[in-house]
Amino acid sequence: MSSSWVAIDFETANEHRGSPCAVGMTKVVGGHVADTWGTLIRPPAGLDHFNPFNVALHGIAPADVTGAPGWTTVLADIAAFADGLPLVAHNAGFDMSVIRSASDAEGIKWPELRYTCSQVVARRTWKLLTYSLPFCADAAGIAFTDHHDASADATAAAEVMLAAMRAAEMTSLDDLLNGHQIRWGWMAPTGEWLGSQYRGHGTGAREPLPGANPDADPDGALYGATVCLTGKLTSMTRDEAFHKLAEVGAQPAENVTKKTTILISASQTQLKPGDTLSGKAKKAQSLLDAGQDIEVLDEDEFLRRLLS
Template identity: 45%
Template sequence: MHSLNFTAIDFETANSKRGSVCAVGLTKVRAGVVTESQSWLIRPPAGIDHFDARNISVHGVRPQDVLGADSWGTSLRRILAFAAGDPLVAHNASFDRSVFRNACLESNLEVPEVEFRCSLELARRQLDLEVNRLPQVAEALGLSSFRHHDAGSDAETCANAVLAIARRDGLSTLELLWPAKPPKSSGSHRYRGEPALADLPQPNPLADPSHPLFGQVVVFTGELRTLERPEAMAQIAHRGAANAKNITKKTTMLVIGRQDPHSTRVEISTDSGKERKALQYVEAGQAIQAVSENQLLEWLAPAAGAIGDPTENLVRAAAPSLEAIPALEAPAVRPAAIEAPAAGASGAPLELVAAGILKLLGSFRRSR
């Protein structure tokens, strides 16, 4: 643990613009021990210094709170002095790196060369959690409670989460915590960090066909405040929707993460490239439904009276027993979801059961 030196960082923003930084938290780690923490409010760069209701509801910072706060230029110098050349570690580092960069660009400042590492990525690799947001990670590691979306509290919890994982798994250096990724094949033409289409969660063919997400082709844009995007993609695929990375002629839904947190309605605007592309298709006559995060959460909530996984309910209705069809290759179903009929009970002939499921699978393959 003696070689673990880094500075954990967390930013909060005033609105949906990544450069609209309004608060920062920093926690220094030396030789595997937290030694110092600082946090302060920041006056967002001019031109993007308005505060959205959604952001205020998340972190509680208001316009009047930053009237006498440091500018980004002053804050940048303080951050660099505090970190003293350390790698910066953040939970969902892509967000904090983007805030850092865009705040510099909006302030007409050169963007310093700073190394970022991601504790969210670390948690996904080392912890077996369904949700890897900072509160869930902290709870799983037995860390004390904290004020989520308070920049100082988040930075300190991020640092302690990294140290807890390092102690638990015997990872005594930054290189062991974040091993270098192998170079991609020269034959790959994907943008760096962009997942292949085959890596996206695929639709569940046994999902409830009456569900509003079943059969939809869904694209996400903007940051979700409740779910991480990979989790949201997995959940909609479980309900029978197909994930897509970009707007195409097949797109039927666009989930927009930037919105009023209390509203279930959202409109397609020109705030992102995907929205602008969607508007072009809509103007050409294509039907693309704009979906808010709140509406998505309502659809993902378990139906009243549902028993367990939606896949289990469909399997119960379609097949009294699957255990007697060992040769059938179907998507995996948890054993608890399969209820074999009692001896002597009447049930569907096995041939009809197999034919029904094969028909479902065939329909799914044709629709992809």
């Protein structure tokens, strides 16, 4: 039974998921934080440019990683700290894709590991307008002000998962996932992997939408979603965003309706608890209150979902 586990969080240098520049890890033993570890990372060659958007989020610049260890060394350190325990990440699809893509960039095999997602668990625990880490931490009653510091994010993800376990009155991840009908995710050195997702009654197959890429990964974070965009993105044009959404199997939409499942609030790079909502976000809140399955993403969370 998984009463011990390790939360992990990566920051990346740019829009490529194989460009880790920092990692933070928090070990949980017997329901309590027992140890933490983290390091800056020198991203793999060819993926080591720093995008201003990313730098603005986490504050890590090229000069900061000049003497940092490379991915091969860091992956060995990650494995040593985890010591065979399962991993937890908030939006684990993103963090696990960092491990796979950085390993591919360095020409090394993926590690063998088991993992789950505190964001997926949070959706089964609380009814929120957005499930980004700051909002989940707020719902869990956790003080959290250092979003995008990898070590702080890993600890916050650990605390969110612990709060969800307390809410469910369970002491092991296995029991919690079974209770919420969430499968474990895994990856293997053979190049095979499976995401950690909700598999409750009535979910069925996730069907692609008209105009979306029918060959997109059905386990992708945005697959099958009807997505509305409000405001202006800083990382790409509106047309580029709509194209990327279609590529991953989502359906772009101009207005928030009863079919909308995700609203991207591009007016804010990072949406924080207590922020003033836009008109469309307020409408999304009213639809959520009426029972609609709808979620608001800020630009940061949208980009991470694209890479998941």
